[in-house]
Amino acid sequence: MKNIISMKNVTKYFKDNRALKNLTFSIEEGEIFGFLGPSGAGKTTTIKLLTSQLIPNSGEIRVFGKDVYLNKKEIVKNIGILSDTSGMYDRLSVLDNLMLFANINDVPKENVLEILDRIGMKDTIKREVRKLSKGMKQRLMLARAVLHKPKLLFLDEPTSSLDPGTTLEIHKLLRTLNEDGTTIFLTTHNMFEAEKLCHKVAFLNEGEIVDIGNPQALKLKYINDDIKVILKDDKREIIVKNNQEGALKIRNWMEKGQLIAIHSMEPSLERIFLTLTGREL
Numbered sequence: 001m002k003n004i005i006s007m008k009n010v011t012k013y014f015k016d017n018r019a020l021k022n023l024t025f026s027i028e029e030g031e032i033f034g035f036l037g038p039s040g041a042g043k044t045t046t047i048k049l050l051t052s053q054l055i056p057n058s059g060e061i062r063v064f065g066k067d068v069y070l071n072k073k074e075i076v077k078n079i080g081i082l083s084d085t086s087g088m089y090d091r092l093s094v095l096d097n098l099m100l101f102a103n104i105n106d107v108p109k110e111n112v113l114e115i116l117d118r119i120g121m122k123d124t125i126k127r128e129v130r131k132l133s134k135g136m137k138q139r140l141m142l143a144r145a146v147l148h149k150p151k152l153l154f155l156d157e158p159t160s161s162l163d164p165g166t167t168l169e170i171h172k173l174l175r176t177l178n179e180d181g182t183t184i185f186l187t188t189h190n191m192f193e194a195e196k197l198c199h200k201v202a203f204l205n206e207g208e209i210v211d212i213g214n215p216q217a218l219k220l221k222y223i224n225d226d227i228k229v230i231l232k233d234d235k236r237e238i239i240v241k242n243n244q245e246g247a248l249k250i251r252n253w254m255e256k257g258q259l260i261a262i263h264s265m266e267p268s269l270e271r272i273f274l275t276l277t278g279r280e281l
């Protein structure tokens with residue numbers, strides 16, 4: 001597998017605030033990688049370093065196998081970025097906004113029509129951006145980020161203020177982009193998003209990666225001692241500990257004929273993060 005992103009011992013200070021501490025990780029071609037962490041963990045800073053909008057105090061950053069600062073121009077051509085700053089012209093139409101961006105960046109016009117079709121906005125190309133719903137605007141921003149068909153796409157909390165329906169639409173778009181070969185780096189504090197979408201996730205806390213891996217593998221790694229019991233009365237679910245006390249309870253329910261099922265429990269990513277850091281996402 002080809003290495004698309006690698007960071008080695010990257011440290012970033014803002015004055016005397018150490019925002020990132022010896023960050024080391026890598027992403028392979030074709031992965032959807034989720035960077036999970038609470039507000040202030042250092043997610044946006046990491047994206048800015050990877051896209052050469054910021055310079056680290058120390059460490060090595062490679063994108064497409066090349067040093068980002070020595071190959072800035074070439075790398076920037078092959079990446080797309082979706083962040084929360086809009087940069088759209090509110091009083092121009094959907095089409096005009098994309099055309100403008102295409103012209104500035106030497107993108108063929110065919111790409112504009114193709115992407116409008118893909119995001120399901122072919123029928124709204126004449127609408128002014130200020131009249132779009134939040135969800136449509138986000139789809140348009142995503143369209144702009146991938147207009148030049150980047151091999152690598154960065155998304156900074158792409159669904160943080162969207163309704164569930166729009167979130168699903170964005171996920172679908174990201175999946176098709178990924179199936180067509182785009183490597184995706186996204187930040188989120190939504191564990192469901194990470195779990196559903198990502199091949200690999202990293203937990204970031206106070207500028208440090210506390211664990212990294214495939215979501216399912218992480219769940220198995222942190223499988224805990226909780227046991228879920230389902231009782232007959234109104235199909236109640238109860239969580240008990242896998243210890244002496246729990247065993248007594250279970251035997252008691254069994255003797256009364258109340259027990260329907262027993263399951264061992266996989267922790268959620270949220271739960272794992274809490275275990276590792278003592279903090280919620």
Ligand SMILES: Nc1ncnc2c1ncn2[C@@H]1O[C@H](COP(=O)(O)OP(=O)(O)O)[C@@H](O)[C@H]1O
Pocket residue numbers: 014017019037038039040041042043044045046
């Ligand atoms: N431009 C900046 N100047 C000073 N401090 C910053 C700047 N950008 C980020 N920080 C600080 O760096 C830390 C990480 O911030 P950030 O990367 O934005 O976190 P996240 O995106 O995970 O919420 C925070 O403590 C934040 O206050």
Ligand SMILES: [Mg+2]
Pocket residue numbers: 043044045156
């Ligand atoms: Mg951020």
